[in-house]
Amino acid sequence: MLSKQPLKTSQTSPPSLQWWLLLAVLLLWPMSLGAATASNQFTEWLAVLRQDAIAAGISATTVDNALSGIRQPKKKVIHHDRNQPEKKATLQRYMAGKINGTRIEHGRTMLERYPTWLTRVEQRYGVPRRYLIALWGIETHYGAYSGNFSVIQALATLAYDSRRGDYFRKELLKALQILDEGHVSLARMKGSWAGAMGQCQFMPSSFYHYAIDGNKDGRIDIWATIPDIFASMANYLEKAHWQTGQTWGRQVTVPKDLNHNLIGLKTRLPLAQWREHGVRQLNDSPLPSSELRASLIAPDGLNGPTYLVYDNFRALLRWNRSHRFAITVGTLADKLVEKK
Numbered sequence: 069m070l071s072k073q074p075l076k077t078s079q080t081s082p083p084s085l086q087w088w089l090l091l092a093v094l095l096l097w098p099m100s101l102g103a104a105t106a107s108n109q110f111t112e113w114l115a116v117l118r119q120d121a122i123a124a125g126i127s128a129t130t131v132d133n134a135l136s137g138i139r140q141p142k143k144k145v146i147h148h149d150r151n152q153p154e155k156k157a158t159l160q161r162y163m164a165g166k167i168n169g170t171r172i173e174h175g176r177t178m179l180e181r182y183p184t185w186l187t188r189v190e191q192r193y194g195v196p197r198r199y200l201i202a203l204w205g206i207e208t209h210y211g212a213y214s215g216n217f218s219v220i221q222a223l224a225t226l227a228y229d230s231r232r233g234d235y236f237r238k239e240l241l242k243a244l245q246i247l248d249e250g251h252v253s254l255a256r257m258k259g260s261w262a263g264a265m266g267q268c269q270f271m272p273s274s275f276y277h278y279a280i281d282g283n284k285d286g287r288i289d290i291w292a293t294i295p296d297i298f299a300s301m302a303n304y305l306e307k308a309h310w311q312t313g314q315t316w317g318r319q320v321t322v323p324k325d326l327n328h329n330l331i332g333l334k335t336r337l338p339l340a341q342w343r344e345h346g347v348r349q350l351n352d353s354p355l356p357s358s359e360l361r362a363s364l365i366a367p368d369g370l371n372g373p374t375y376l377v378y379d380n381f382r383a384l385l386r387w388n389r390s391h392r393f394a395i396t397v398g399t400l401a402d403k404l405v406e407k408k
Contacts, residue, residue, distance in 0.1 A: 310383045
């Protein structure tokens, strides 16, 4: 006879701690391999860059000192590159973040604080002081904030990761050259996430093309020396074909039936002709019957603000290709000299 003892159910003991650790290792292993591979690729890229920099005449000591602290691309730089306000914000929102009562008052204070150097620079380069102060204010809050990113690390990140890698690689080599020539120390070479340096936010190549020794002391210091900062900005705009005696543009109103093909910098018509097309000043008065040529732009489409802009607007675009940036600089410059 078969025994009628109850059947025993099988029991499985819970996984041990070692088992869980092994599972975690297996799951994380591909990620670790990916991170290690990316790190190795960046290290190899830096090694090639080092060779190219030395071949370009930059001392090995300068290159090694500048690159020694860089281990991987800086994620914050990549984030900023993907989210630039000039590209994503509306004109109204962008201007609201750049122009306010405090910035206008500080700008007027700066106009009064540096009359001697502003007069000298204005006479030498033909650029009115209000535009220099406006650029200074928009770029670095009148020198209060020039950025705290390491220029070398920011440029290395963008040269390695960016959609414009070749451009930033050339800028990185120029930045190493600036260090090698002793214009600034590595510790002071701070700037924006994009590698723009000093109180006027010059890229390294712009430093070589436009930076000026304004006070004639034998050094070019766009980080702390006011005469050099003002002269460098004015020299940049002069080289960008600034037109003495002209303004930058004006906000206007347009008729609803305006031909959309007229909008854009490719079309340049005399003000008198824009007047015939029904374009009027913001206060609804007619435009001057002038032969001054202008283009009509609408950064946010015809449902947003529209502007007639002149040659000096194009000069501001040489500084920064964003229409929003150039409009904001011009608007702040106008507000700095408005009657209170």
